[in-house]
Amino acid sequence: MTAPPPDQVRSFQQARTVSPAAVEQELASLWRQAVDSPGGGAGEQVTRACLWNLIVYDPRPERDGPGGPEHGKALRTLLDQVTVAIPARILRLEAWAADRAPAPEREVEAWVAARCLMPDAGARQLAVEEITYAGYGSRGLSHFPSLVRATLLPDLPIAMLWLDDLPHEGWLLDQLLPLCQRVLIDSQSVHRDVALLAVDKLVNSTVTLFVDLGWMRLTPVRYLLAGLFDPPGRAEQLADLRHVRIVTTQRGRNAGLLLLSWLLSRADFRAHMPLAPEGDDMLYRWRSRRGSAAVEVEFSIEAGEGGYDGVILAELNAGGDLFSIRQVDDEHVALHSPDRREQKLALHGWREPELVIAGLGSLGIDRFYPQTLAVAASLVEDTTWNR
Amino acid sequence: MDNPLREGLIQERVPEPLVLVIFGASGDLTKRKLLPAVYTMTRERLLPAAFAVVGLSRFEWDDDRFRAEARQGCDTFARRRPVDETLWSNFGRSLHYVAGEFDDPEAYERLKARLTEIDARYGIPGNRLFYLSTPPSTFPVIVERLGKAGLVSRQLKPWTRIIVEKPFGRDLGSAQLLNRQLKQFFREMQIYRIDHYLGKETVQNMMALRFSNGIFEPLWNRNHVESVQITAAEAIGVEGRINYFEEAGILRDMVQNHLFQVLCVTGMEPPVAMTADAVRDEKVKLLKALRPIPREKMDEHVVRAQYARGRVLGESVPGYREEPGGNPASTTETYVALKLLIDNWRWGGVPFFLRTAKRMPKRVTEIAVTFKPAPHLMFARNGAPPVPNVLSIRIQPDEGITLHFGSKVPGPSIDIAPVNMEFRYGTSFGSEPPEAYERLILDAMLGDGTLFIRDDETETSWGFISKVHEAWAEQRRKALPGYPAGTWGPPEAEALVKEAGLEWRKP
Structure with a gap:
């Protein structure tokens, strides 16, 4: 999976302010301009491609520089790369403070834009329609659900990219969630592990599919760990798991918890008893049980950035043998197992656009995420309760 | 475990x-x-x-x-x-x-x-x-x-x-012999005959299109389909493979394997499962249903030709006989077009036109399914012919699917103009499709033979192709039609489709 370079995307029409009630007419007008504009004349095709309605909830649009040329630049680059790979009608919901309204009575504004991929052959391909709604203050936000419902393309699935902290209960979420088939969140966007409890609650209370980009970020590490147990006889050793050690940075705290929870749930350890941590670095310690079998689990936090996913070390003692994956630098890990000398490998982590693209594709449907999240939530809940 | x-x-x-x-x-x-x-x-x-x-x-x-x-x-x-x-x-x-x-x-x-x-x-x-x-x-x-x-x-x-x-044999006899030689040491389930066309995403997507959608299969039969054209055109010539090509010819090189595989996935019945034997059973059934071409009517069903010098993509190119190492008296075909009929309930009477050649105007491989016209043409003005509905599946390059249909032109009168509804792999799925060889080698490693060719498949297809070669062998003295490089083939091929009231597509 490769996200295309953003410089393949050209805007043939600058975004312009329109009345929210006139959004669809304005988009139709953009279509006509796309055909008529220089370079889009007779013989050249302008084709709309669309696979998803993608709602992007951005509660902090100011962070990229309010009103200036840098406004939304990072998000703009992300969406360009995502939508070139997966064409979508984008509905951007920007939550602004009330005092940023251009006029006191103005509660909501809209912009429409269309951008197209410039394929090598020179033929023009319109790939994206984008509608931005800016809501000013809480009254402005209250318009979002009705505006979204009015401008979704019919017969296409709906996904929401949630750029806020991990979602929990809230009026806006309650309104938007039932519209969506998928919600893309990032468990690494916050460094508090208790946030996983709220996500677990949400995941269990709705039929909407939650796609956790933080979980997907772990995919390369999961592949490598799984590979250690491919040689004949190694999978059996997972049944005799004796000790697990996870070390992460603060940023990788939730990722580490998810990785640990995945390992425990795949090895069928269901009951977890918190123990007192040993030493200054250790954050948590548990004893997990599967029937009469028990595994000791240590979870530590170290200072630093922690590279791609924030996980510095995952080490397993299974059947008396040591298996580990250790971060070497931002892009490489070292694998260790009884079957090979320590081996340095490139991690080939996914960049943000690739994560979102994967999340909107079949990789976003991961039947093991809910059960992993449930284990993570129970680990956190037990620990918090006993602290 | x-x-x-x-x-x-x-x-x-x-x-x-x-x-x-x-x-x-x-x-x-x-x-x-x-x-x-x-x-x-x-x-x-x-x-x-x-x-x-x-x-x-x-x-x-x-x-x-x-x-x-x-x-x-x-x-x-x-x-x-x-x-x-x-x-x-x-x-x-x-x-x-x-x-x-x-x-x-x-x-x-x-x-x-x-x-x-x-x-x-x-x-x-x-x-x-x-x-x-x-x-x-x-x-x-x-x-x-x-x-x-x-x-x-x-x-x-x-x-x-x-x-x-490939090539897996050069005729029915050699294919049978090779199968026997292989089976002296390997069981059939251990043998993976590779045709890289089957590893192409679009060929696999043909099965997905047909068997995972409810709208196409009810129309995919003699009641609604008028004809099917399968084209595999190459702009290049023999590219230094003159000795091989002189022995093989394009019928062996392309039709017996690639085009017949494409024909199979286009025309076969739905398999009971996507398993190796279920899929291959259906492909063999289709190949067995191909109506044999009587030797005396071979020219009415098969046209062969050889490219002469011409211009391709703006460049002057030599004729086949003038290629380095070429035989000035060669009668090897670089173009072949076939009209095939499939004798089963689904396809009875529907002509399948297959065409492949070197030195055509461009490189393109596609399947085009032309549907029968509407029974009553109430919008026909000035005797204008109706817009045919064509579903074309492009295998390479620019993989995708296009539906061609008629639409009203905006204005006070009812004029119908042809329009295309397009799906392109490149813009719909950002992910890069794997190379055919990646998919096929991995499948062989996993022991999945679904996309490989079974012994009876290859023998059935050779059985059909060998009959054509035998008929051509009897026509040794007959002049081989030519076509200028960079064109869509010889005029003789037009007659093949004209009889059915059709024209060759120019994809």
């Missing part, structure tokens, strides 16, 4: 530890396709940790030279470039080389010793995948030498499999 950590990952199964042994390791296919495919699979973590490649050819190379050649091939042709240095340091070490002639028994003893050593070093339990990337004339001797050296096991564990590149 299955690895529980594998569950839920995109590749839930990785092949068991194995050694891939490539015969013809110094050849073009190995450098351009096979090793880049294996590198990319390693890059995408689709292969087991315990994996090695052994190349064998007559060149006096050593491991280092083989690795250098492989690196050059991957640098130039791998789908994921640039090559990852860290990955290469491990991958390169897993490449090994044995020099030897294909008919030299001692070469196989050296190979055996090397494999034993590699098994011990990597912890590989003796699983072998042999890849014959060699001229077809060498297949029998390689198979025999492998068998006699004790390198072939009929057991399920450890397993031995063999991939055989």
